[in-house]
């Protein structure tokens with residue numbers, strides 16, 4: 001286990017706990033010591049090697065043969081027998097999707113499913129997103145106070161996600177609850193009792209995904225990305241497999257909406273706590289694209305991602321054995337002073353903000369990044385225009401304890417409706 005720079009099992013390494021304490025408050029700050037002194041350390045509590053510096057994480061993302069993504073959706077917490085049995089009773093068989101598939105299968109599949117993500121195919125969606133945001137805003141703009149998460153920021157991304165996927169908008173509240181269960185199941189540390197409850201929700205989510213798939217198969221010319229995947233499954237079943245379809249149906253609903261909902265909530269929180277930046281964006285909307293990137297860098301919604309070493313390899317001066325599991329804390333990379341000048345400073349004018357690793361990097365980089373960016377930009381365009389006097393209410397922020405997905409459970413904001421530049425019906 002020897003590293004060049006001291007023993008990787010230092011006291012701080014042993015004390016590292018991503019499910020509570022400093023990491024839950026601010027994952028980047030919580031790993032400042034690691035970036036400075038032990039950039040790659042072994043966490044015995046997790047059974048993972050934690051990687052904290054920008055260059056090391058980018059090197060791992062770049063080489064997905066040495067660092068396989070196959071553990072990306074593995075359960076972080078070993079599952080109790082009861083929970084396993086509960087999952088099995090639903091026929092739960094979550095398997096490879098895209099994000100956790102090795103080469104060469106991954107690239108073949110990614111290429112077969114790329115069209116819908118091309119910028120020219122996304123552009124027409126922007127005005128639909130705007131209409132949706134406006135409609136939700138009309139409902140709250142005269143109220144003076146709102147929890148943005150509850151009243152805007154989960155529902156819009158979920159609606160956009162289902163529309164993009166071509167999945168019928170049946171029961172959004174249930175889907176939201178299922179998504180939270182999936183996050184806890186994959187990246188959380190549930191107690192044995194919670195495990196059982198979570199297992200039942202995830203099992204129901206799995207069956208729901210199967211039913212939706214059946215319904216969609218019956219409509220072969222249907223719209224959206226999942227319909228395209230179903231057609232590809234018929235044309236090239238060895239590339240877009242049956243198992244992929246069912247696993248992806250479940251995983252993508254979460255990937256496409258929770259990530260964006262959290263990123264948007266983090267963005268509003270960050271901008272409203274840096275009032276000068278908010279006021280600048282209100283005065284000059286052309287600042288919005290870079291402000292969005294800086295928010296994704298400074299307070300991203302995915303804060304850590306995983307890989308597994310397929311051979312013994314050295315990283316950041318530490319020798320890793322074959323099979324080493326890596327937790328790459330991208331939030332830490334995003335605040336690494338070795339790459340970003342005064343990295344802990346929020347600066348919407350930063351010229352390399354876009355270098356952040358919140359969408360991953362390399363051949364698995366997030367396919368939905370431009371959809372997420374587009375939604376976040378539209379949120380800002382609409383809010384800075386219609387509620388420039390928005391302010392954050394004093395509140396305690398709470399987060400769902402897990403290693404990877406991060407966004408506040410609630411985000412209370414207030415404003416004086418008498419000062420609204422536009423009324424409910426602009």
Ligand code: HEM
Pocket residue numbers: 061069098099100110161164255256257259260263300301302305358359360361362363364365366367368369371372
């Ligand atoms: C992969 C983050 C939104 C679809 C990923 C990965 C991350 C990520 C970290 C893994 C990258 C890697 O291994 O290098 C995010 C964040 C989002 C977001 C932070 C919002 C702010 C979306 C949306 C969609 C989406 C809206 C779809 C509509 C995907 C897909 C992959 C992926 C399909 C797998 C790509 C592959 O393995 O080839 N995302 N994502 N994501 N994301 Fe996203």
